[in-house]
Amino acid sequence: MSFSQVKDQKIALQLLRGIVRQNRVPSGLLFWGPNGVGKRMTAFEFAKAVNCNDSEDDACDTCLSCRKTINGNHADIMVIKPAGKMRMIKVDVIEEVVETAMFRPVEGGMRLVLIEDAERMNLGAQNHFLKTLEEPPSQTAFVLLTEWPRRLLPTIRSRCQSVRFGTLRFETVVEMMREKGSIAEDQLHAIAALSQGSFTRACDLQKSERRTIALDIVQRLAQGEDPLLLSEEFAVYIQHTSKAIESAVMSEAKQEMAQDPDGEAKLDKDDIAAQVTGLVRGELFEFLVLFDAWYRDELIYDLSKTRQLIYNRDCLNKLKTEIDVEKHAAKIGALVDAWKYIERNLKPARIFRDLFFTLAS
Numbered sequence: 426m427s428f429s430q431v432k433d434q435k436i437a438l439q440l441l442r443g444i445v446r447q448n449r450v451p452s453g454l455l456f457w458g459p460n461g462v463g464k465r466m467t468a469f470e471f472a473k474a475v476n477c478n479d480s481e482d483d484a485c486d487t488c489l490s491c492r493k494t495i496n497g498n499h500a501d502i503m504v505i506k507p508a509g510k511m512r513m514i515k516v517d518v519i520e521e522v523v524e525t526a527m528f529r530p531v532e533g534g535m536r537l538v539l540i541e542d543a544e545r546m547n548l549g550a551q552n553h554f555l556k557t558l559e560e561p562p563s564q565t566a567f568v569l570l571t572e573w574p575r576r577l578l579p580t581i582r583s584r585c586q587s588v589r590f591g592t593l594r595f596e597t598v599v600e601m602m603r604e605k606g607s608i609a610e611d612q613l614h615a616i617a618a619l620s621q622g623s624f625t626r627a628c629d630l631q632k633s634e635r636r637t638i639a640l641d642i643v644q645r646l647a648q649g650e651d652p653l654l655l656s657e658e659f660a661v662y663i664q665h666t667s668k669a670i671e672s673a674v675m676s677e678a679k680q681e682m683a684q685d686p687d688g689e690a691k692l693d694k695d696d697i698a699a700q701v702t703g704l705v706r707g708e709l710f711e712f713l714v715l716f717d718a719w720y721r722d723e724l725i726y727d728l729s730k731t732r733q734l735i736y737n738r739d740c741l742n743k744l745k746t747e748i749d750v751e752k753h754a755a756k757i758g759a760l761v762d763a764w765k766y767i768e769r770n771l772k773p774a775r776i777f778r779d780l781f782f783t784l785a786s
């Protein structure tokens with residue numbers, strides 16, 4: 426493994442190779458971009474390359490430092506992640522790592538602290554981290570990884586070297602999914618096209634039942650099933666999903682409390698509710714993306730008569746032909762509206778009932 430293993434991130438790699446070559450590593454680097462496009466892998470390769478003894482702007486993978494990093498026992502490469510499903514990075518974690526950074530790196534090179542999902546640092550943690558960036562310990566670099574840079578304090582963002590990551594190319598997702606295991610070619614195509622350039626999303630689409638449910642709904646609507654009944658069925662599904670999400674979040678929170686040595690942690694009901702709301706909302710958005718792709722496909726298939734631009738290529742025979750373009754445009758418009766209503770926190774049951782009526786027309 427080396428930088429050459431990272432796919433499709435040419436600009437980010439150019440920048441990072443330059444930093445390694447000149448041996449001028451900033452105290453803070455902010456790796457930002459969508460999930461599932463290679464940020465973590467690149468950060469790991471970067472940490473390795475910075476401390477590599479044998480390569481100019483990459484990791485050789487054979488020197489002692491590289492081997493230690495690969496085996497996960499390089500004393501100066503540290504990884505911080507949010508803990509539990511509450512998924513916060515608390516101030517004491519940052520304090521601890523900053524304290525360690527006051528000492529010289531053990532291996533004599535540079536200390537690299539990778540902070541995954543950095544936006545999960547709570548405000549206390551962010552403030553403490555900001556102070557650290559203002560007077561950074563020498564021979565130490567912090568690499569923040571995030572999909573949501575705007576959830577970090579602007580003062581943190583401005584003190585970090587920005588390294589932007591883009592989405593993966595369609596062909597790359599196809600290739601990675603193919604490597605992962607056997608999957609029918611048309612389904613592979615559909616999943617890669619719907620993944621929006623994220624490998625994580627592609628994997629999620631493959632293993633969750635979401636797509637099957639979404640496809641079932643659009644087809645039953647097209648066959649003339651009552652949108653009211655369908656929306657009630659969907660509301661029950663969403664209720665079950667919400668309950669499952671809630672109990673997962675609760676049990677993680679309780680587990681975290683039980684592990685807290687000082688017993689100071691409290692079950693923060695507001696925080697839990699916010700977590701659950703966010704996760705359920707994410708689930709609803711995923712459905713909108715799938716519905717949107719379906720009606721978009723029907724529209725494009727009808728106009729182009731070729732399968733070239735179709736996302737749901739594995740369901741080609743189920744796409745409606747001879748469609749009413751105006752009605753389809755209204756359906757896509759209704760999906761955009763539903764998106765807004767979910768953002769405004771309106772009741773999902775109501776949003777999807779109205780939506781299904783438009784989609785049925």
Ligand SMILES: [Zn+2]
Pocket residue numbers: 476477478479480484485486487488489490491492
């Ligand atoms: Zn090396």
